[in-house]
Structure formats: C-alpha cells, structure tokens
Amino acid sequence: MFRPRYFIPALTSLALLACSQATPGPCPPQAAPVDSSAKIVEAVPAPLPTVELSLWQDGATRKALEDFVKKVTTEGSPDFVPVAERIAVFDNDGTLWSEQPMYVQLAFALQRVKELAPQHPEWAKKPAFKAALDDDFKALAATGTPGLLEIIGATLGNNTAEEFEKIASDWLKTAQHPKYQRPYTELTYAPMVELLEFLRAHDFKTFIVSGGGIAFMRPMTESAYGIPPEQVIGSRMKVSYKDGAIHREGKFDFLDDGPGKPVAIYEQIGRRPILAGGNSDGDFPMLEWTLRQDRPHLALVVHHTDAERETAYDRESHIGKLDKALDAATAEDAQDKGWVVVDMKNDWKKVFAFEEDGQTPEPAPAQ
Amino acid sequence: MFRPRYFIPALTSLALLACSQATPGPCPPQAAPVDSSAKIVEAVPAPLPTVELSLWQDGATRKALEDFVKKVTTEGSPDFVPVAERIAVFDNDGTLWSEQPMYVQLAFALQRVKELAPQHPEWAKKPAFKAALDDDFKALAATGTPGLLEIIGATLGNNTAEEFEKIASDWLKTAQHPKYQRPYTELTYAPMVELLEFLRAHDFKTFIVSGGGIAFMRPMTESAYGIPPEQVIGSRMKVSYKDGAIHREGKFDFLDDGPGKPVAIYEQIGRRPILAGGNSDGDFPMLEWTLRQDRPHLALVVHHTDAERETAYDRESHIGKLDKALDAATAEDAQDKGWVVVDMKNDWKKVFAFEEDGQTPEPAPAQ
Numbered sequence: 116m117f118r119p120r121y122f123i124p125a126l127t128s129l130a131l132l133a134c135s136q137a138t139p140g141p142c143p144p145q146a147a148p149v150d151s152s153a154k155i156v157e158a159v160p161a162p163l164p165t166v167e168l169s170l171w172q173d174g175a176t177r178k179a180l181e182d183f184v185k186k187v188t189t190e191g192s193p194d195f196v197p198v199a200e201r202i203a204v205f206d207n208d209g210t211l212w213s214e215q216p217m218y219v220q221l222a223f224a225l226q227r228v229k230e231l232a233p234q235h236p237e238w239a240k241k242p243a244f245k246a247a248l249d250d251d252f253k254a255l256a257a258t259g260t261p262g263l264l265e266i267i268g269a270t271l272g273n274n275t276a277e278e279f280e281k282i283a284s285d286w287l288k289t290a291q292h293p294k295y296q297r298p299y300t301e302l303t304y305a306p307m308v309e310l311l312e313f314l315r316a317h318d319f320k321t322f323i324v325s326g327g328g329i330a331f332m333r334p335m336t337e338s339a340y341g342i343p344p345e346q347v348i349g350s351r352m353k354v355s356y357k358d359g360a361i362h363r364e365g366k367f368d369f370l371d372d373g374p375g376k377p378v379a380i381y382e383q384i385g386r387r388p389i390l391a392g393g394n395s396d397g398d399f400p401m402l403e404w405t406l407r408q409d410r411p412h413l414a415l416v417v418h419h420t421d422a423e424r425e426t427a428y429d430r431e432s433h434i435g436k437l438d439k440a441l442d443a444a445t446a447e448d449a450q451d452k453g454w455v456v457v458d459m460k461n462d463w464k465k466v467f468a469f470e471e472d473g474q475t476p477e478p479a480p481a482q
Numbered sequence: 483m484f485r486p487r488y489f490i491p492a493l494t495s496l497a498l499l500a501c502s503q504a505t506p507g508p509c510p511p512q513a514a515p516v517d518s519s520a521k522i523v524e525a526v527p528a529p530l531p532t533v534e535l536s537l538w539q540d541g542a543t544r545k546a547l548e549d550f551v552k553k554v555t556t557e558g559s560p561d562f563v564p565v566a567e568r569i570a571v572f573d574n575d576g577t578l579w580s581e582q583p584m585y586v587q588l589a590f591a592l593q594r595v596k597e598l599a600p601q602h603p604e605w606a607k608k609p610a611f612k613a614a615l616d617d618d619f620k621a622l623a624a625t626g627t628p629g630l631l632e633i634i635g636a637t638l639g640n641n642t643a644e645e646f647e648k649i650a651s652d653w654l655k656t657a658q659h660p661k662y663q664r665p666y667t668e669l670t671y672a673p674m675v676e677l678l679e680f681l682r683a684h685d686f687k688t689f690i691v692s693g694g695g696i697a698f699m700r701p702m703t704e705s706a707y708g709i710p711p712e713q714v715i716g717s718r719m720k721v722s723y724k725d726g727a728i729h730r731e732g733k734f735d736f737l738d739d740g741p742g743k744p745v746a747i748y749e750q751i752g753r754r755p756i757l758a759g760g761n762s763d764g765d766f767p768m769l770e771w772t773l774r775q776d777r778p779h780l781a782l783v784v785h786h787t788d789a790e791r792e793t794a795y796d797r798e799s800h801i802g803k804l805d806k807a808l809d810a811a812t813a814e815d816a817q818d819k820g821w822v823v824v825d826m827k828n829d830w831k832k833v834f835a836f837e838e839d840g841q842t843p844e845p846a847p848a849q
Contacts, residue, residue: 199710276748320712333752343566344752345687345713351749356741356767359774361748374723381643381728382718383750385700385711400723407726 166316169464170306176462179455180310183413187389188317194411196389198318203390204380204401205311207325207332207349209435210394210417211340213302215426216293217252217434220271220331221263223286227270241265256433264367271328272352272365279363284334297469303339305468307392307417311340319390324348324380326372326397330363348379376401392417399440405453412453416444421460424470533683536831537673543829546822547677550780554756555684561778565685569755571747571768572678574692574699574716576761576802577784578707580669582793583660584619584801587638587698588630590653594637608632623800631734638695639719639732646730651701664836670706672835674759674784678707686757691715691747693739693764697730715746743768759784766807772820779820783811788827791837 171177186194187201208214228238228247238244243262246254255262271279292302311321321342325332329349336342353368354361371379377400380388391398391405392415402414418437419428429437444454459466538544553561554568575581584592595605595614605611610629613621622629638646659669678688688709692699696716703709720735721728738746744767747755758765758772759782769781785804786795796804811821826833 199704202712276754329749329752337566345569345750347752354745354748356744356748356771359771361744361771377723377728378721381721381723382696383712385696385714387643404723404726404728 166309166313168306168309168313170309172462172464174462176455176457179413180313180415183390183411184314184317184319187411196410200386200389200410201314201317201319202322202384202386202388203311203314203319203392204322204324204348204384204388204405205307205391206376206393206395206398206401207323207327209419210392210398211303211307211311211323212299213292213304213425214435215419215428218327219299219302220267220327222290222299223283223331224263224267224270226286226290228266231270235269238269244269260370264370267328268352268365268367271331272363274363276330276354276361276363279330280334283331287335295467300335300339301469302467304417304463305465305470306463308340308468310392311342314390315341320346322346322348322380322384322388324371324376324391324401326350326370328352329371348383350375372397374400377404380404389413391415393440394419395435395437396439397436399443402440402454403443413455414444414453415455415457416440417457418459420458421463421466423460424466425459427460533676533680535673535676535680537676539829539831541829543822543824546780547680547782550757550778551681551684551686554778563756563777567753567756567777568681568684568686569689569751569753570678570681570686570757570759571689571691571715571751571755571772572674572758573743573760573762573765573768574690574694576786577759577765578670578674578678578690579666580659580671580792581802582786582795585694586666586669587634587694589657589666590650590698591630591634591637593653593657595633598637602636605636611636627737631737634695635719635732635734638698639730641730643697643721643728643730646697647701650698654702662834662836667702667706668836669834671784671830672832672837673830675707675835677759678709681757682708687713689713689715689747689751689755691738691743691758691768693717693737695719696738715750717742739764741767744771747771756780758782760807761786762802762804763806764803766810769807769821770810780822781811781820782822782824783807784824785826787825788830788833790827791833792826794827 168177168180171180186192187196189195205211208218212219225247228244232238232244232248235244238248243255243258243266246252246258246262247266258265271283274282287298287300290299291297292299295302314321321340323332323336323340323342323346325348327349329347329351332347332349333344336344336347348371350367350371351369353364353366355364356362369375369379373396376398380401387408388405389408389410390413391402393399393402394417402416406412406414416437418441419426419435421427428435429441441456443449444456457463535544535547538547553559554563556562572578575585579586592614595611599605599611599615602611605615610622610625610633613619613625613629614633625632638650641649654665654667657666658664659666662669681688688707690699690703690707690709690713692715694716696714696718699714699716700711703711703714715738717734717738718736720731720733722731723729736742736746740763743765747768754775755772756775756777757780758769760766760769761784769783773779773781783804785808786793786802788794795802796808808823810816811823824830
C-alpha cells in the first residue's frame with residue numbers, strides 16, 4: 116500500500132550512506148529499483164558488499180561456502196533464492212565459540228552453585244549439587260543430563276527476566292576461560308564470526324539455534340555475533356507472567372537439542388533454513404532437515420581438529436560428541452548432498468581473534 | 483569487525499534508492515553517518531520517511547500515535563529509544579483483521595470438520611464435532627475452549643509442515659467472509675496496516691502476537707501486513723521431527739493468549755516491547771507488561787464501536803471480549819499510563835481498504 120522511497124539529492128561527488136548499526140544485515144546490494152514515474156535521470160547502483168572470508172584458507176571449504184552464496188544470490192540462476200528465504204542457522208557451543216573444557220553456561224552454573232550453596236543446605240544431599248560443590252566432575256557427569264538441567268534450573272532460575280539478564284551480563288563481563296585467561300566472549304571463532312557477516316552481507320538472516328539457555332545467550336549475541344535477541348533460539352526454562360513481570364521458574368521446559376532443533380526452528384522462524392552449521396550429533400537433525408529440500412542447501416560441520424590452537428575432539432568426547440554427523444558429512448556422496456566439513460586446523464588462518472600469526476599466545480598469568 | 487559501507491557515486495541530480503522489498507522496514511531515515519577518513523565533500527542526509535497516518539482522522543488518537551513515534555525517534559530526546567529496542571507487537575484477530583462473526587481460523591476448522599467427517603465416524607459421538615456438523619453454534623460454544631481446541635487440533639493437525647502450509651494457503655485463496663463476500667485477507671483493517679508501515683518507516687520491528695495458530699497465520703502475514711513468518715508468534719500445536727520432516731501432531735501445545743502472550747514474547751523476541759496493540763482482555767497481560775517499564779511505552783486498544791462499517795462489540799461479546807482492558811484503558815489516569823483507545827467509528831476514515839467514501843459497500847451477491 117505504501118512503498119516508501121528515498122530520494123537522495125546527489126549534491127557532491129561522493130556520498131557515504133550506511134544502514135542502521137542496529138540492523139544486523141547491511142542494505143541489500145542489488146541495484147536500486149527505478150520508479151519511472153519520478154524524475155530520475157540515472158539510477159545509481161550500490162556496489163557489492165566487500166566482506167570476504169579472509170580468515171579462511173584458500174581451499175575447498177572456503178570455495179564451497181563462496182560458491183553456495185554466489186549461486187543462491189545470482190539473479191536468473193536456477194539456484195537463486197529470494198532474500199526472504201535466505202535463512203541460516205548456527206549452533207553456538209563448539210560452532211561459534213569454544214565449548215571446552217565445558218559449556219560456558221555450565222561453568223556459570225557451577226560458580227552459582229558455590230555462591231548460592233549457603234542458602235541451600237539441602238543441596239548437600241543431592242548428588243549433582245554435591246558433585247559440583249566438591250569439584251567432582253566425574254560424579255557430576257554420572258548424573259547425566261537430568262543432573263545438569265537440575266543444576267542449571269536451580270542456579271539460573273527463580274528470578275525475573277530483568278534480574279537474570281543482569282546476573283548473566285555481569286558474569287560474562289568478569290568470568291575468564293580457565294585456559295586462555297580471557298573473557299569467554301573472546302572465545303568466539305573469528306572465521307565463523309566472519310562467515311556470519313559474509314552471509315548477512317549477502318542478505319541472509321542469521322539465527323543461533325543452540326542447546327544453551329536462550330536467556331543466557333541473548334545478552335552477548337548482538338555484540339559477539341551481530342545477532343539480535345529475537346534471532347536467538349535456545350533451550351527454555353519454564354516461565355510465567357504475573358503482575359507486570361516474567362518469572363523464571365527454575366525448571367527446564369524445552370531442550371533445544373537433537374530433534375528439538377528443527378522443532379524450535381519451525382516454531383520460531385517458520386521457514387526451513389537453506390544453510391545450517393553445527394559441530395555435534397545434537398545438531399544432526401537440524402542439518403539433515405536443512406539438506407532434505409528441493410531448494411539449494413548446505414550443511415556445515417565444524418570439526419575440532421586443532422589440538423594446538425584449540426582442542427581436538429570428535430567421536431569420543433562427552434562434550435560436543437561428533438560421530439553420526441561426521442559419518443554423514445564424510446560419506447562418499449556427502450558433497451553431493453550438500454555437506455561441508457570445516458577442518459579447523461587446516462581451514463582456518465586463526466581460531467580466535469586475539470591470536471597473533473596464527474598461534475595461540477601463552478595464557479596470561481592468573482590475576 | 484566488518485562494517486560494510488556503501489559509497490554512492492553521485493552522478494546525477496537525483497538518485498533513487500530503495501531497500502530490499504523483502505525487508506519489511508525501509509532503511510533508517512537518519513542522516514547518513516560520515517566517515518571522516520573518507521574523501522567526503524559533503525554528506526547527503528536522507529529525508530524523513532513519507533508514510534503518514536492518512537487513514538486516521540485528525541484527532542487525539544492519531545496525535546497520540548504520532549507524538550509517541552516522534553519522541554522515541556528524536557535523537558537527543560530523553561525519550562529516545564535505540565532502533566534495536568523499537569519492538570512493536572500486535573494481536574491479530576480483532577486488532578489487525580476482523581474476527582466477527584467468528585475467528586477466521588475457526589471458520590477454516592469448521593469447514594474442515596465437514597470435509598473430513600466421512601473419514602472420522604467417531605466424531606458423531608463427540609459433542610464439539612457433532613455441534614460443528616449440525617451448525618449448532620450454541621452447542622459448540624458450550625464446549626468452551628477445550629472443545630474448540632479439540633476441533634482445531636484434529637482438523638488442522640495430523641500432517642507435515644509443508645502439507646499444512648498448502649492446505650491453509652489454498653483455503654485462504656478461496657474462502658470468503660460470509661457478510662462481505664470477499665476473501666478473508668481483504669478483511670484487514672486498512673488504518674492498522676498503515677500504522678504497521680508507519681512504525682516500520684520509523685525503524686520499529688513489528689510482530690504479531692496472536693491467539694491464532696502460528697502456522698495458520700504465517701502464509702498470509704507477509705502479503706497482508708508486511709510481517710515475515712519469523713515475526714509471527716501464535717498458539718502452537720505439538721510438533722515433532724522425524725526423517726527430514728516436521729509432523730504436526732493434532733494436539734495443542736501452547737495457547738498464546740492472556741498471560742501466554744508476554745511469556746511467548748519473552749521466549750521468541752527476548753525483549754519487552756515499547757508498543758503493543760490489542761482489542762480484548764486476552765491482550766491485557768501483554769498490554770500491561772508493555773506499560774510497566776521505565777522506557778517510553780504505549781498500549782493501543784482497538785475498540786469496536788462501528789456497527790455500520792464493521793461490528794460493534796466489547797464487554798458482552800463471546801469473541802473478543804473487551805472488559806477489564808477497557809476499564810484500564812479508560813480510567814482517569816489511563817492517558818498518563820500510556821493507554822490509547824482507538825474508537826473505530828470516529829478515528830478511522832475507512833475500516834477496510836475496499837471501502838469507497840468511508841462506507842462499506844453492500845455485500846456482493848453470492849457466487
């Protein structure tokens with residue numbers, strides 16, 4: 116009904132325009148449509164975005180990503196995908212930032228166990244909490260997912276939305292990774308952050324779809340990845356509304372992992388992605404769902420092969436186990452099906468932004 | 483890390499730029515930031531968007547909307563709200579399109595009952611289905627929300643995501659409103675569609691938050707309202723993922739009404755809106771939550787006062803009951819709190835886009 120158009124008086128030899136910084140994606144690069152009813156002498160096409168995959172080694176992986184983006188964005192190509200359908204989804208832990216030696220959110224919850232324990236004498240009798248208080252990670256692991264969810268619920272819940280946002284933000288500002296002695300927010304993978312920007316420069320809408328808690332991630336995704344809260348999907352705590360406030364009830368309601376990922380994408384995005392990235396078997400259903408469609412599709416698997424700059428792990432790891440998805444992504448027909456495996460050691464010029472010359476610096480002394 | 487900028491060579495006297503048509507909001511209207519390191523002779527400010535509330539009578543309601551948008555978008559104003567936080571949410575049934583004589587989705591489900599009945603002899607013994615088959619709306623109403631949800635689940639579920647999308651799209655293309663003899667998609671309120679565009683022209687991100695089924699709405703929200711699927715929140719059916727497909731299980735999982743609305747906004751958007759619009763008590767928690775914050779806020783209540791052009795109803799209506807929220811929105815201190823009531827009869831120049839001269843044409847003969 117209304118189609119706002121912007122008339123840009125061209126007064127000088129060069130004019131610099133930038134879209135809103137709060138908008139994750141830049142303006143689309145297509146040539147500006149011309150309204151023939153207006154007194155236009157000549158339309159000025161916008162140049163192509165200049166974001167490149169500069170942190171990716173020149174090789175098959177980088178080429179597969181570039182080729183995919185090129186074919187879905189080339190108008191007239193049989194593989195062209197309209198802007199609105201360029202949905203790309205990414206797991207977070209182990210795909211966009213480090214998940215070793217443990218999920219960041221778990222490190223947060225374990226610290227909260229110790230902080231809150233004086234108010235909860237009953238925890239001493241609960242196996243998962245006792246293990247956490249004793250730093251007995253073997254006993255903690257033995258309590259399995261139910262034990263972890265119980266700890267996360269009890270330590271990160273029982274507050275309002277605003278209270279938790281402050282607790283999570285404050286922790287992320289001060290906590291440090293045990294190995295690198297840096298804030299966890301610096302443990303994002305620089306080539307993946309670059310890939311997100313590359314995709315957005317080609318009018319993809321980027322989403323996070325993580326097993327991590329949705330409210331834990333949201334305070335950091337905009338600054339770390341350029342992804343706003345409403346494009347973050349994650350596990351959810353049971354919440355309720357009362358008297359003007361959202362109350363987080365301390366119990367898990369939805370686990371955004373395995374088959375939960377396509378379910379959550381269907382519920383929150385309502386479209387099937389054409390590109391998905393993950394690093395573990397928990398991402399397999401999301402990757403498989405992305406591949407099983409007629410439109411162009413690509414499933415990216417981040418394979419942790421770099422023992423020097425990060426941690427090498429896959430089939431036997433308790434965290435980020437990559438077995439079934441690695442079989443699928445390396446099968447003989449995998450490339451034809453749309454699988455692309457990132458070999459972190461060989462495909463990435465650097466892992467973290469803070470590296471110099473492709474080497475992880477020695478950890479700084481503890482403060 | 484990468485901040486793509488567009489250098490626009492200004493070759494001629496006027497250049498016309500438009501953002502992607504698939505992006506619901508236009509480029510932000512602010513003056514273009516100037517990069518002093520570039521060789522810029524003079525920056526060219528973009529003019530303000532030209533979308534106006536032309537379908538709204540000149541009066542207090544229109545002024546309240548304009549004043550609110552002006553104050554939150556004026557940089558330097560104490561009420562300025564950054565672009566990323568300009569979240570506006572709207573109920574759908576009765577707020578953006580007609581919900582009389584019954585919810586559009588219910589009309590759809592009742593037609594499906596008749597179509598599918600031959601395959602379901604057991605329905606004859608179920609009160610809600612029997613009432614639907616007999617066109618006995620009084621008996622149907624007596625089965626209450628559980629009866630309606632049972633019908634909607636059974637008739638709109640038990641299919642895959644893609645199957646249902648086609649069923650819903652096909653129905654919306656052919657079904658007609660019983661009074662106006664027009665497709666339901668023409669029963670959107672033109673001034674509200676205009677308000678959505680007005681807000682987006684000022685860099686609001688607009689969302690639907692409806693009691694209607696999320697998958698039923700998504701096929702029509704982009705074309706009807708300029709709202710993409712990922713900005714639609716609604717009631718959800720239980721779904722599961724298996725073998726590359728999303729299966730809709732035929733049972734309700736989440737009712738996005740009453741206190742469910744702020745809960746769903748928290749889960750799917752992750753920010754508190756600064757503007758919310760609704761028309762019934764089911765919207766009250768969402769409106770109240772929007773008003774209870776320190777940032778600027780506005781709660782819009784669409785009051786169905788127009789018996790001639792639409793239907794007049796409020797406190798006693800079974801559909802779209804507006805009682806508690808009307809009390810709150812018309813209380814002595816309501817204006818100070820941020821309530822704005824739309825009097826459809828007096829505030830809107832037209833209700834539907836197809837009207838001529840502000841009058842609803844006589845219904846066309848049935849075909």
